[in-house]
Amino acid sequence: MRYPAGHKAETRKAILLHAAAGLREQGVRGIGLAAIMRRAGLTHGGFYQHFGSRDDMVAAAVTHMFEEGAALLDAGEDVPAPDRLSRFLDRYLSASHVARIARGCPVPTLASELPHMAETARASYRDGVAALVARLAALLVECGRSDPETLARSMLSELVGAVALARTQGIAEAAETLAASRRHVRLRLGF
Amino acid sequence: MRYPAGHKAETRKAILLHAAAGLREQGVRGIGLAAIMRRAGLTHGGFYQHFGSRDDMVAAAVTHMFEEGAALLDAGEDVPAPDRLSRFLDRYLSASHVARIARGCPVPTLASELPHMAETARASYRDGVAALVARLAALLVECGRSDPETLARSMLSELVGAVALARTQGIAEAAETLAASRRHVRLRLGF
DNA sequence: TGTACATCAGTGAACGCGCGTTCACTGATGTAC
DNA sequence: TGTACATCAGTGAACGCGCGTTCACTGATGTAC
Numbered sequence: 186m187r188y189p190a191g192h193k194a195e196t197r198k199a200i201l202l203h204a205a206a207g208l209r210e211q212g213v214r215g216i217g218l219a220a221i222m223r224r225a226g227l228t229h230g231g232f233y234q235h236f237g238s239r240d241d242m243v244a245a246a247v248t249h250m251f252e253e254g255a256a257l258l259d260a261g262e263d264v265p266a267p268d269r270l271s272r273f274l275d276r277y278l279s280a281s282h283v284a285r286i287a288r289g290c291p292v293p294t295l296a297s298e299l300p301h302m303a304e305t306a307r308a309s310y311r312d313g314v315a316a317l318v319a320r321l322a323a324l325l326v327e328c329g330r331s332d333p334e335t336l337a338r339s340m341l342s343e344l345v346g347a348v349a350l351a352r353t354q355g356i357a358e359a360a361e362t363l364a365a366s367r368r369h370v371r372l373r374l375g376f
Numbered sequence: 377m378r379y380p381a382g383h384k385a386e387t388r389k390a391i392l393l394h395a396a397a398g399l400r401e402q403g404v405r406g407i408g409l410a411a412i413m414r415r416a417g418l419t420h421g422g423f424y425q426h427f428g429s430r431d432d433m434v435a436a437a438v439t440h441m442f443e444e445g446a447a448l449l450d451a452g453e454d455v456p457a458p459d460r461l462s463r464f465l466d467r468y469l470s471a472s473h474v475a476r477i478a479r480g481c482p483v484p485t486l487a488s489e490l491p492h493m494a495e496t497a498r499a500s501y502r503d504g505v506a507a508l509v510a511r512l513a514a515l516l517v518e519c520g521r522s523d524p525e526t527l528a529r530s531m532l533s534e535l536v537g538a539v540a541l542a543r544t545q546g547i548a549e550a551a552e553t554l555a556a557s558r559r560h561v562r563l564r565l566g567f
Numbered sequence: 568t569g570t571a572c573a574t575c576a577g578t579g580a581a582c583g584c585g586c587g588t589t590c591a592c593t594g595a596t597g598t599a600c
Numbered sequence: 601t602g603t604a605c606a607t608c609a610g611t612g613a614a615c616g617c618g619c620g621t622t623c624a625c626t627g628a629t630g631t632a633c
Contacts, residue, residue, distance in 0.1 A: 188576060188629085196576075212492040214405040217619055230623085231577045239620060286491065296540040297488040300477065301403040310544055338556035339538075343530065346537025349487040353501055365529035373564070379596085379609060387609075408586055421590085422610045430587060 197235045199225045204246040205253075209294045210287040213243060213302060244305035250291035251313030258320055266327030271376055273324075277344050278367045283351045283359055292317070292341075293349035317341065328374070340370055388426045390416045395437040396444075400485045401478040404434060404493060435496035441482035442504030449511055457518030462567055464515075468535050469558045474542045474550055483508070483532075484540035508532065519565070531561060 203224035207216045218239055219229040236242040261269060276282060282289050292314060295302075299310055321337035330336055347366035351359035394415035398407045409430055410420040427433040452460060467473060473480050483505060486493075490501055509528050516524035538557035542550035 193576065212405070212489065214403070215492045218621090219619085227576095228578055229620090230579060233621075234576060292541070293537075294488055296537075296544055297485055298403065299544040301406045307544070311546070311549075314541065314544065315549070334552075335556040335559060338553050339534065339560035342537035342541055342553065342557050343534040344537065345541060346484075346487075346533035346535065347530075349540065350483070350505065350533055350536060353487055353490040353498070353505065355502070358502075358506070361525075362529050362533065365526040366533050368526060369530035369564070373560070384609065409588090410586085418609095419611055420587090421612060424588075425609060 193234070196225075196227070200227070200232070200235055200242070201246055201249050204242055205249050206287040208243065208246055209250070209289065209291065213295065213298050213306075240303040240305055243302065244309045247291060247295070247306050247309040247313065251309070251316065253288075254290055254313075255316060255320065258317075266324050267376070270324050270328060270374070271371075274344075274367065274370055278347060278363045278370070280351075280356075280360060280363065283348055283363065286352065290345075290348070293345045293352070296345060296349065314341075336373075340373070343370060384425070387416075387418070391418070391423070391426055391433070392437055392440050395433055396440050397478040399434065399437055400441070400480065400482065404486065404489045404497075431494040431496055434493065435500045438482060438486070438497050438500040438504065442500070442507065444479075445481055445504075446507060446511065449508075457515050458567070461515050461519060461565070465535070465558065465561055469538055469554045469561070471542075471547075471551060471554065474539055474554065477543065481536075481539070484536045484543070487536060487540065505532075527564075531564070534561060 200221065204221045207221050207224055210216070211220075218232050221242075222229045222232055232242075236245070258273060261272075264272075277290065286294060291310070295310060299307055302310075318334070318337050318341060321341060322333040325333035325336055343366055347362055351362045354362060391412065395412045398412050398415055401407070402411075409423050412433075413420045413423055423433075427436070449464060452463075455463075468481065477485055482501070486501060490498055493501075509525070509532060512528035512532060513524040516527055521527055534557055538553055542553045545553060
C-alpha cells in the first residue's frame, strides 16, 4: 500500500480531533464537513472513507470530547479526594475554561444544541453526562459526603450553568458569574 | 388603506411571537424565515416589510422572550417575597418547564447558541440576563439576605444548568436532575 | 530484475436542496376630481 | 355619485450561496509472474 499501516486510523483520529474542536468552537450546526476536513489538512471528498455520515462523525466526536474530559478528572489519583475535587472546581469555573471553548467541557457547550441533534449524538452525550455524574459522586463519597449523587447532580448543574452563562457575558460580568459559583459551591462543600 | 389601522403592527407582533416560539423550539439555526412566516400564517416574501434582516428579527424575538419571563416573575406582587421566590423556583425547576421549551425561559434554551449569534441578539440576551439577575437579587433582599447579588448569580447558574441538562436527558434522569437542584437550592436559602 | 496489474486513501467536480434576500406583481381600499 | 388613480401589506418566483453526499478519477506503492 502507498500509505504506512495504521495511516487510515490516524487520519480518522485527526478528523475526529479537529471535528471535536470545530463543533465546540462554531457550534454543531455552525461548521460544515468541508471546514472540518480543511482543519485536518484534507479535502472534503475523502470524508466518507472514514464515517458513514455527518451524524455518525458528530456522535463519535461527542464521545471523544467526554473521554478527554474524563481523563482530566481522573488525573492525579494519588492526591487526596478533597484536593482533587477542589482543583477540578477551580479549573472548571475559571476564565480560561470559559475562553477555551474548543477544548472545554462539552456539557455547557452543547447542552442547548442537543435537543436538535441526531439520536446517535444524543446517546453519546447522555452516556458522557451519566459517567461524569458518577465520577463526581464517587469523589464526593471519598470526601465523606452522605448524599453524593444528589449533590453531584446539583453541583454539575451549577458548574454547567455558570460556564454557559459566563460565555454569553462580557469579561467583567463573566468573572462575577464564575466567582459567585466558586464561592457558593465551596460553601456547600464546607471547603 | 385596505387594512385597518394598526394591522401592520399586529402582523409584526404575530411574526415576533411565532419567531420566539420557533427559535426556542428548533434552535436559532434550526428554523428558517419561511417556516416562521408560515407559523404566523404568512408567506416568506412579506418578511422584509417588518424586519431589516433575519438577525434583526432574532434580536427582537430574544428581547420579547425576556419581557414575557420578567412579567411572569413580577406577577403577584402582593404575595410575600419568600413565597414568590419559592413559587418561582418550583416553576423553573419543573418537568413542565423542561418540556415546554417553546414558551420557557430563553436563558438555558439559547445559552450555548449565543456565542455563535449576531451581536444584536447577543446584546438583547445580555440585557435580559442582567435584568433577571437584578430581579432575583431584589427578591433576595426582600427575603433579608445580605449577599443578594452573589447568591442570585449562583442560583441562576444552577437553575439554568439544571434545566439545560434535564432537556438533554430522559424523563427519569431529568426528574432526578430537577429534584436534586430543587432540594439544594432550597437548602441554600434555608427554605 | 523488470513489467503489468491491483489496491485504496485521498481529490475535486457535480448533484439536489434549503437558506436569506430581492423584486415585480396583486388586489382591496382610500383619495382626487 | 361615479370614475381614475395612488397606496401598500402581502404574494410567490427567482437569485446566489453553502451544505451533505456521490462518484469518477489520481497516483504512490505492493504483488504476480
